[in-house]
Amino acid sequence: MRGFAQLLSGFLLEYVPRRRSLSENTAKSYRDSFAILLRWLADGRGIAPDDVRIEDLSRENVESFCLWLSDVRGVCAATVNVRLCALRSFASYVSFTEPAYLEWASALRAVEFSKSPSGEVEWLPVEAVNLIMESASSDAREHAMLGLLYDSGARVSEIANARRCDLRLDAPATIRLSGKGRKVRIVPLCDQVAGMASAYLAATAGAPDSPLFVNRSGKAIGRAGITYVLKKHVAAAHEADPLVVPPTTHPHALRHSKAVHLVEADVNIIYIRDFMGHSSVKTTEIYAKISSKSRQKAVEKAAANLIMGSAYGEEDKSAIMEWLRNLL
Structure with a gap:
């Protein structure tokens, strides 16, 4: 042995x-x-x-x-x-x-994975989202479901309650979401996700006012159903690349991820507030802080890579790190 x-x-x-x-x-x-x-x-x-x-x-x-x-x-x-x-x-x-x-x-x-501490917002990098979508790409329903959940920054309940008539796929494509306090907002969709939604609608039948996504019983899918779909494809994506995709996550993490990605794309914070359906910009500012932290971690990681087995001298390292910090 x-x-x-x-x-x-x-x-x-x-x-x-x-x-x-x-x-x-x-x-x-x-x-x-x-x-x-x-x-x-x-x-x-x-x-x-x-x-x-x-x-x-x-x-x-x-x-x-x-x-x-x-x-x-x-x-x-x-x-x-x-x-x-x-x-x-x-x-x-x-x-x-x-x-x-x-x-x-x-x-x-049997050793359990660590959970993020209370108050820490869980979000996924763009690469992880892409791998999850790639895993779901063979199923039109699940592909559209996860694509809309991420691209619209929707709460899981908003996708569960959506109707087929809430989708508008003529350019510019949008989805109508009913959020907290019965507030309704119209959210734009990218061409790729609009294509996913179009393919799904074409492959399924239903009245305009019927649920956008249904379960096996033909009733509107619930939170648990959407969570199951997400976790299934997160597990598959994690198997493909465990360094990029966490072993598990939850639907709200896709909403957080969309907000962080908008901040990282330098989208105006007021637009992001309206896009996410926040009642106050203070809530939206949380994502700006997260984005700053992620950039700082990138600098720290670069420093670690320079220190471990680097051919640069201490003066060179200092100059490079100063240059990196100026990019933030």
Whole structure:
């Protein structure tokens, strides 16, 4: 039976890049995750890298490692989940190649992903949204549902309550949404999403006043139904690229994502307020703060990349970082 070192080598050199065909960035993230874990085992548990056994990656140790990442290194929940994803994927690989470790693998895969702290707005980068839409593209109904949910910045209840007549697909395409306090707003749709909606309407029948999306019983789809569709395609997109797409999310995260993306595109904050249906611009300003934080993280990441194995001298690094900050 192979030990930890042999299994990790097979996982990183054979399974991840060849059998799973994951991207180079994801493969690098997996390698980094194990490098950090091995360093933690050495410093925190006194286990040298050459002495690590499969049993040392116990559920207790992995949970402690995740807490250390969050509490000591100060990384966000999303980054903790990226590290945990690598470990869980390794457990799946080991369970298939060495069935004797099935019980161990099951315990490790039971470690839960971190949740964003209360008050932290969850949103997805454009790349993640694209991967989710790509997963749903083979189903006209689900493709249109998720496309409208994101592109209109709608609340899940607004899409669930929408009628076929609320869609106007002649240029410029729009959707009419009934929001909080029975407020109605007309939201523009991009050509791509208008095409998704057009394809869906053409493939389905229904009176103009009938629900836009129905469930298997022919009744208007509910929040749970939309959430199920989203989670299904998020899981598929996460499988395709776990570094970009989180393991799970919720419909309101697409609304947050649209708002952040509008801010990042330098759209006027007053327009975004009206687009999102906010009663006060103060609510909309939250997304401007999020966008600023994401830009700052990009600068910090660039700094980390410069520091690790960089050919630049300290003076060069300082000049480059100053240039990056001026872009914010």
